[in-house]
Amino acid sequence: SSSSFHKNKDKQEPPPSPSSSTPILLRFTINNLDNHIPTKQTNNKNEKKKGTILFELHSTWAPLGAQRFLDLTHQNFWNECRFFRVIPNFIAQFGIHGIPSISSQWYDRTIPDEETESDSESETNDPQSPKLQPPKQPQPKPQTNARGTLTFATSGPNSRTTQLFFNLRDNPHLDTLGFTPIGKIVEGLDVLDGIYGGYGDYEVQEDDENDYQGLIEERGNSYLKE
Numbered sequence: 001s002s003s004s005f006h007k008n009k010d011k012q013e014p015p016p017s018p019s020s021s022t023p024i025l026l027r028f029t030i031n032n033l034d035n036h037i038p039t040k041q042t043n044n045k046n047e048k049k050k051g052t053i054l055f056e057l058h059s060t061w062a063p064l065g066a067q068r069f070l071d072l073t074h075q076n077f078w079n080e081c082r083f084f085r086v087i088p089n090f091i092a093q094f095g096i097h098g099i100p101s102i103s104s105q106w107y108d109r110t111i112p113d114e115e116t117e118s119d120s121e122s123e124t125n126d127p128q129s130p131k132l133q134p135p136k137q138p139q140p141k142p143q144t145n146a147r148g149t150l151t152f153a154t155s156g157p158n159s160r161t162t163q164l165f166f167n168l169r170d171n172p173h174l175d176t177l178g179f180t181p182i183g184k185i186v187e188g189l190d191v192l193d194g195i196y197g198g199y200g201d202y203e204v205q206e207d208d209e210n211d212y213q214g215l216i217e218e219r220g221n222s223y224l225k226e
Contacts, residue, residue, distance in 0.1 A: 033194035033195065051191030057183040061182060065152050069183075080098035081097060081098065082096075088197055089168055091167055092195045094163070096163065110161055148185040148189045150167075157178070164182075
């Protein structure tokens with residue numbers, strides 16, 4: 001069955017501070033890993049393998065995306081989110097909730113794209129513009145889609161909602177396409193290689209009654225279990 005994403009309950013974690021430039025550490029468990037990932041031996045043949053990752057959320061990389069991810073985490077949105085699109089040596093995508101009534105609440109709650117360095121320059125380079133405010137601080141260098149980073153999936157400009165993907169390798173070509181990482185795995189990077197990839201690469205087919213992602217949104221995890 002598909003691998004799923006769960007936020008760990010850790011009483012030792014300090015409360016997150018989204019306004020701080022300090023990275024926020026979050027621990028997650030990925031269940032139902034493929035068998036080639038080494039784990040402790042168990043006598044229970046029916047026990048599914050799982051792995052833990054320590055994720056570092058960077059609000060300075062992508063403030064809007066980081067805040068959305070934190071909001072969803074606080075609402076336990078990730079529990080029972082399956083990895084429904086896995087392309088070996090490329091990406092592993094998740095973010096459609098297993099309960100359709102929860103997933104549907106987020107369809108129209110899009111967030112804008114992140115401001116880039118070029119956006120910032122276009123607002124301040126005009127010498128004729130009145131200087132009503134101090135110059136903006138230099139924008140940090142955009143982060144690349146390196147192996148282990150987490151990035152929001154999009155369907156066009158300003159379309160981010162709840163779907164994200166882990167980069168399974170370095171994917172620098174995504175940087176110029178508007179995909180801005182929000183953080184990275186700092187422990188458990190090998191767990192990514194064990195994510196169940198049986199669903200392969202199913203693209204969204206517009207106006208297709210058998211649209212793969214549409215069926216997941218409509219029927220939830222019950223569809224993926226069929």
